[in-house]
Amino acid sequence: MSEFSAFGPDFPFAYDDWLANPAGLGQVPAARHGAAVAIVGAGAAGVIAGHELMKLGLRPVLYESGAFGGRLRSEPFEGTEDVIAELGGMRFPVSSRGFYHYVDLLGCESAPFPNPLTEAAGSTVIDLEGETLFARTLDDLPELYREVARAYDAALEEGARFSDLRAAMAARDAARVKEIWDPLVAAWDERTFYDFVTTSGAFRQLGFRHREVFGQVGFGTGGWDSDFPNSMLEILRVNLCALDDNQRYIVGGVENVLHRLWRQPADCAHWGRMTLAGLNGGATRSRVTRIARDAGGAIAVTDRWGRVDLYDAVLVTCQSHLLTTSIETDEELFDQKLWMALDRTRYMQAAKTFVMVDRPFWHDIDPATGRPVMSMTLTDRITRGTYFFDNGRDRPGVICLSYSWMTDALKVLPHDAEKRVELALSALGRIYPGVDIASHIRGNPICVSWETDENFLGAFKGALPGHYRYNHRMYGHFMQETLPAAQRGIFLAGDGISWTPAWVEGAVQTALNAVWGILTHFGGACDPANPGPGDLYPTLGPVALD
Known part of the structure; x- marks a missing residue:
């Protein structure tokens, strides 16, 4: 733990x-x-x-x-019992100790979530402005991406005394936590996440391209530009509580x-x-x-x-x-x-599009490159984030073709499930030309837009300044x-x-x-x-x- x-x-x-x-x-x-x-x-x-x-x-x-x-909604694909689409929560950081109290009590099994640049994902493709990069770790990416990562770490230290605060939280020193955190509330409640990034000394020394990449690719689970208008306190809590780190899914x-x-x-x-x-x-x-x-x-x-x-x-x-x-x-x-x-x-919009496929074909090796034919994908295209779930070599797998928020989620809001799949396949086809994803799809797709559900009216809260x-x-x-x-x-x-x-x-x-x-x-x-x-x-x- x-x-x-x-x-x-x-x-x-x-x-x-x-x-x-x-x-x-x-x-x-x-x-x-x-x-x-x-x-x-x-x-x-x-x-x-x-x-x-x-x-x-x-x-x-x-x-x-x-x-x-x-919003802990696991929908099985037709004809199956345990091949599922996680329509709501799907990533559960191990720092969520209260939640894992119940996971352990009930004997539920968890496994590492296939986030970008993690061992669970195997490999990651980043596709921005038509440039496609393959990586297994951050070190495989161009220096610009490491500069972005270092800049955000520096911004957290400069603007939030991040190391001191995290150490106090890890030690469960409540008095020390409040001593450091409480002044930050007044300092950052009325300022946005984007303000935090652009006014930090580290990012000021870098160009717009670095901020753009940060918004598209972000840290941990992917791009965070959808959160740029939110109060910075919202993002600080995610970082401080390690909610974007060491995430697992429930088998x-x-x-x-x-x-x-x-x-x-x-x-x-x-x-x-x-x-x-x-x-x-x-x-x-x-x-x-x-x-x-x-x-x-x-x-x-x-x-x-x-x-x-x-x-x-x-x-x-x-x-x-x-x-x-x-x-x-x-x-x-x-x-x-x-x-x-x-x-x-204020609630944020979110949309997911899942398909079941005959097998985890994304592990197939492209003889021309020696790499997997597909990888966990972050892109500025309409899909934004694409994730792969392997249920076993000879069993149906699941692809989350698209996981998007806010404006990107609204782009598909009027469309039915089949149209959403078509849009996602078209975008991924430009990243992986020659890979026939559609031929592997089985059954009907499963989609969700939480803002259209009368019982939710949105996916989750996103506090404004x-x-x-x-x-x-x-x-x-x-x-x-x-x-x-x-x-x-x-x-x-x-x-x-x-x-x-x-x-x-x-x-x-x-x-x-x-x-x-x-x-x-x-x-x-x-x-x-x-x-x-x-x-x-x-x-x-x-x-x-x-």
Whole structure:
């Protein structure tokens, strides 16, 4: 396991230690055992929170409007069981210690993700402005690419004291993390990622071509120009938490993690040996259409078929815009400043196009070059990123023909799956002339554009400059002691509430924050030997900007 973890930097709390402590997460008074808690959304945040609340002796009732798993969506190709397209999360850095707690608990297998210039990819092709380069490591590329890599490392040192901060996070020195990080919040909240790059001393000494290459090829997983308008704090967190390093995929599909957790027996207060599926009668409730305060003070949740149930606590894990577009939500449940934050949350677009092929033919050697006929590909063409997944020499393989964001994702938005494949094959044909990809395709392609899904309206949050205060309001909402009674009992979780959107670890951590909040709401508390996130939040919580 990597020494690095998503320990902060905004709230340096060791969630993995809290989960692993034999004292457990806490206790709910026996008089509240069996109390029902509504959970809106059966994605990572909802299922993980439900599992932990069940162990505390509460009864989580899960509602789901679409597919179980949320954006951990693994879709099998027709006629197969384990040849899958990862439509949502597909890369899971080992620094995501909270997430891997559940991966290990469930015995799920992981393997290195075939990112560019990694051993798992084998080889990488970079195609920019019509120039095609083949490489196995960074050293195989022209000096310009190494200059770009060194410039970004230097920019991080200059603008964010990167080595000092990462060392403090690795050592889990919370006080030191806050000492270095908190001033950076004020310095970079209102400045963009592109501003960070262009104003750094290292990049100022280089030309536009270096910045262009950085945007197209980037670092770690590929080009980051889609994030250039985002707040630099968003990118700093990715780097500091090693979220773009040492990534793995879940063999057989990451959605299996949630399906297994749904059926995973656990020793529970009140329930004895129980599963989350068992407490829910084997199935989730349907879509939530209304959330409102009942005359008696409970929170009434109405589902698609008109069933109304009353709860003392509700956990909302869906994307925030659904609270104003799909769910009729009582405005009095949230402060107007929090509504501002929820409504101003900006989601990014993303599109993926997958095909199943007869075999992993990309390993075939071109006799003219002695190289594989195809490689993991980064390009400025419409495909942007192309990845290969090998399920065995004589088994069908999978190609993610295109993974793109923002403007590049919008280019294919009107098109059906077959047209998207045609566009991708045309682009790749210019990079690999003579390679007949189409002849290897089997079955139907699988595509996704998250912004067209009424249950998501976008792929993941991308905070703009000035959004720190909004994120702080959403993230800290689980601390409800000072809230008026009318606003207590409804909690928020999900990667969009976290400081690290697009990464499952953010969903895990905010789910655990909500577990602490609900535990406290029902009069429970953590063992003094294992204080929870809310116990340490007053001293270690995110810095407040005026």
